[in-house]
Amino acid sequence: MLRNRFLYFALILFTIALGLLSRRITAAPQWVHLYLGDVLWALMVFWGIGFLFRRKSTVYVAGVTVLFSVVIELSQLYHASWIDAIRSTTMGGLILGFGFLWSDIICYTVGAAAGLAIEKLFYRKYLCKKIQFQVLKIQFIFYLHFINRKISVC
Numbered sequence: 001m002l003r004n005r006f007l008y009f010a011l012i013l014f015t016i017a018l019g020l021l022s023r024r025i026t027a028a029p030q031w032v033h034l035y036l037g038d039v040l041w042a043l044m045v046f047w048g049i050g051f052l053f054r055r056k057s058t059v060y061v062a063g064v065t066v067l068f069s070v071v072i073e074l075s076q077l078y079h080a081s082w083i084d085a086i087r088s089t090t091m092g093g094l095i096l097g098f099g100f101l102w103s104d105i106i107c108y109t110v111g112a113a114a115g116l117a118i119e120k121l122f123y124r125k126y127l128c129k130k131i132q133f134q135v136l137k138i139q140f141i142f143y144l145h146f147i148n149r150k151i152s153v154c
Contacts, residue, residue: 008051009084038104041094042069042081042111058123062116076100124146 019062020039022032046065053061075083086092097104 003050003054005051005054008047012051015040015047019044020154035103035107035117038107039111039114041064043115045069045108046112046115050115056117056121059110061119065112065115066109069112070105072096073100073104073108079086134148 021038022028022036027033028036042065044059045068049061049064049068050056053064056064072095076097083096087096089113089130
């Protein structure tokens with residue numbers, strides 16, 4: 001699989017916007033405020049890893065997403081002044097989080113699974129057909145060019 005970096009960058013930005021919006025909606029149920037942001041955070045990480053590793057399998061990207069997310073969550077057990085200073089900034093808090101929660105690991109797994117499902121369904125159903133069409137079109141043009149050369153040489 002070869003991922004489109006422009007598409008994945010757009011997905012990262014869209015997921016960030018959804019994650020920030022999920023914290024701002026006051027009429028949303030309590031579970032949205034508690035869990036949706038973490039699920040979307042892992043989904044954003046999934047898109048980012050897919051952006052970086054264009055040729056890796058979807059399962060690989062999901063696995064690295066879960067591993068990365070768990071490492072970040074476990075890092076929240078470590079409290080030194082320098083890392084807590086980073087966490088006290090807006091960006092540091094969004095990336096590193098504040099306190100360890102087992103529920104966050106479940107949310108990260110759900111987010112990675114959502115990325116896996118979205119990528120498998122979307123790429124196989126829509127994008128692969130478009131890519132296959134483009135490859136066939138290029139092969140056809142190359143074939144016509146080759147025949148044209150052969151005829152002109154004769």
